[in-house]
Amino acid sequence: MTAETTGPANPPATAGGNSPVQLLEKHRDTLDQALEAIRSRAYWSPHPEHPKAYGAASGKEGSLGAEEGQAAFDALRGTRFELPGQPGTDGWTATESSPYGLGMGIEYPHPDPDRLLPAMRLAMPAWREAGPEARAAVCLEILARISARTHEFAHAVMHTSGQAFMMAFQAGGPHAQDRGMEAVAYAYVEQVRTPDAADWSKPQGKRDPLNLSKQFTAVGRGISLLIGCNTFPTWNGYPGLFASLATGNPVLVKPHPRAVLPLALTVRIAREVLHEAGFDPNLVALAAEREGEGLAKELAVRPEVRIIDYTGSTAFGEWLETHARQAQVYTEKAGVNTVVIDSTDDYRGMLGNLAFSLSLYSGQMCTTPQNLLIPRDGISTDDGDKSYDEVVADLAGAVGKLLGDDARANALLGAIVNPQVGERIDAAGSLGEVALASRSVTNPDFPGATVRTPVIIKLESAKPDAEAVYLSECFGPVSFAVAVESTPDAVALLRHTVREKGAMTVGAYTTSPDMERLIEDACLEECAQLSLNLTGGVYVNQTAAFSDFHGSGGNPAANAALVDGAFVSNRFRTVEVRRPA
């Protein structure tokens, strides 16, 4: 035996072999691939989209198959969701009700911020000292454990957001995990662009040089508050959660009261991984609120809270920006998304693509198109010229056909997330001429679900009352086919809409290079993300992590984009210590 083989095979490990060093070894390749992906922005994802890729057959440790995931979810219902070791629990709260009518009855710990926040702050120094690599490795292990339980998360997302199962599986599972990993990659790069140490030697002519030894440490800002949303609790939550954790901040997760479970599961997994890796699990904690409590408002202005991530209404987003002055505030608010329809060389493809975009998750996405701007004299297509009325009628027909089969409609629409959306659908008919009426669909598996097909309303841009209608966000499956004078007029209206109301997405169809340039220039100048001539299996309301930016951060719909340098760079600061060499 030589000296090499008598030593320990691995560096000292905590119980379970999940020391930071071991986790880094385990996830180094994935991190490197993620770093390459955000540089090239080519397609990449380590998280499979297909439900069959999970479970024992996947060969991945702890991976739950379809039945196991369902069972795990069912086992949570009607129980108390324990978070071992989370301090400052002040009673229990249950606020969820499935849009599918399923009984949830899960009780979560309600926090006493005066006890919880100080405990979270105590966790910071060791997390800071671990450094960016170890923090990234721990974050990637959290994501790997979440990924293994994607089937369980799919049910949790489905029964809180109302998404159909397949969408809850993909958007709430792999796509959300991708966005979280993207944030980890950006956070890592941002922290290591400054070296840990530098020797500085400044020449002084004939005298000796001045020599200093410098140390640079990335330090978190303080407690990061995640205010979750109802419709995409994981997808919209993971970027901020992982960006803050990876940059050295404890993260307090305040879920939407109707969508607690997906984030509560996330918190529990994060705490387990942190503990196993030798860190204080209070680096991630849950703050579930009581009905109507307004806990976010209370937490947002606590001096310990230095970062806030929020997705939701414009009103509360602006409240946060105005009042939480002690924090960096990242908000995604409401917007009005536009599609400019000028011309197409694939009329069928265009109609099919738009019909899918309007129908997916009943239009309850921040990225769903609302206003379809169509010249009132019609458009040219590969199927001949089409009048405004024809385009609208054909689109209504395409939606009707897409959702004609109830099983398919259920699979695509999911359930209406809350009664307010249903009320907006019912009220839409009074806003203009109905081109497509909404119908109710029965879900045989969940008779309690409210399932509604989209409404399309015809509006005249020139009519004085119309602008107030189409320039307000009408969240849900309501869209407006707005007749405009010409494509340049449509572009002018697009500019006005983005500037005044914001937009997460813009779509456009045109075969004219001049009109394409006009639309592109408008999006560049008004700072909106543009999808051109989508006719196949990519939709304007979907973005892919590592490649697409979600929002621009430069118009009123959101002050940040997922994910770029600006989303991570101000979550930490670099502290320098210099001394004579």
Add this chain to the structure above:
Amino acid sequence: MTAETTGPANPPATAGGNSPVQLLEKHRDTLDQALEAIRSRAYWSPHPEHPKAYGAASGKEGSLGAEEGQAAFDALRGTRFELPGQPGTDGWTATESSPYGLGMGIEYPHPDPDRLLPAMRLAMPAWREAGPEARAAVCLEILARISARTHEFAHAVMHTSGQAFMMAFQAGGPHAQDRGMEAVAYAYVEQVRTPDAADWSKPQGKRDPLNLSKQFTAVGRGISLLIGCNTFPTWNGYPGLFASLATGNPVLVKPHPRAVLPLALTVRIAREVLHEAGFDPNLVALAAEREGEGLAKELAVRPEVRIIDYTGSTAFGEWLETHARQAQVYTEKAGVNTVVIDSTDDYRGMLGNLAFSLSLYSGQMCTTPQNLLIPRDGISTDDGDKSYDEVVADLAGAVGKLLGDDARANALLGAIVNPQVGERIDAAGSLGEVALASRSVTNPDFPGATVRTPVIIKLESAKPDAEAVYLSECFGPVSFAVAVESTPDAVALLRHTVREKGAMTVGAYTTSPDMERLIEDACLEECAQLSLNLTGGVYVNQTAAFSDFHGSGGNPAANAALVDGAFVSNRFRTVEVRRPA
């Protein structure tokens, strides 16, 4: 002749051979070196500090020597400062008076924002289309032309800030240019981390992959407003100016009314370079204000203004943060800088270093130490134990010796920038026991200058009234030798000071590893930049671009650090256009 040699030797150039392509060729090496410097953070500067390095002998085109620089400055006095082509001039304004008593009498154009701002916005599209490389090249050419005229700038800075000539030369010249170039380098890296274009191909099992072609464009946010300061018009102004310009934003420069010339010269040079490179010179414009006009307040809330850089009082910085909600606001405000004195192995070196720090530019730096925390039972040194009284007396003696010679005192102190600083010096004696009184120094070259040596006041931390004194910023050459119970008590007071009042710098002297660790941890947790045991030719109040961060951006003294990723990453947004491949 072959085809290769008949073509043009260079790409099409504008008059004078200053096309973006040619400028990039000229400055590519410098940019690469700057990029390497911000990665390694080793010493680097392309801008010589020695006045003799400038002028015809330097071999650099357009470089002004000492006499030429003086003559250029003298030629500006008593004239109208023209900015050819800047639109919207609404009369002329002259507000400067040299702290050295020299007649300035320079009139600057006063702007009509309603005409100037729209003209600046019109300049944006072509600047955006030029791309990050061309923008960096143009910025580096602006800096090169400024560098060539460093002697002229030195006089302009001296006679507006009151800095002594050598300091005005170095801090207002090469050091400011370094900070500007550092900002260009960070801005360039941040924009090119996302590629211009990407091909995205997502596998679909047995079906054809989904293919998209994506374009990514860095777009500026809008007009960037630079609100200059009186004491370091170029050093504090260049980072924001160049960060914004390099990321695609027009920059409106609103100088301090007492320090217009250095920034007016900068604007004129920038406009010349932009014009020669084929861009709209209105990408950089001057907004000189009338006496007492408060133009910054008016400009800061204009909807066209989307970025603001500000250095100055906490009151106005907080006003901007509260009211200029349409803009990204980067502020450097007041702070209270602390030096903890625990022990030293070079007592003489420590005293000499501190004496210099307190004297340089009469303490009129945001980085000058204010509170010297000294255990009341004294400290141990290589020269034996020293009581609190001895340390204070020896420091007073060191300052007195450093400034004993009037010529040396003038060269180090410069002039008092405004009457308020003089009033604070005069009032200091009422705040506590005077350990060192200020004396007036005559400047034989400029008899009108107010030149004052520093005051040191002794305070007892335990006395109830003392805290209100030492926890207020007393800008100018007034420092407090605060007696504390122990070094741990000093560190506790340091923490409290940074958290409540902010700090641009922290200094400490200790030979104890335990105390060193305590001080380091305090700075890491309170987010302050620490200089340890400086006894030679590096001072706590000086930072070097490309290596040291100026401020942390994580305590109340400043919300940004010069220069890091966070300082540049939110000055532009990335707009994506995607289409089927």
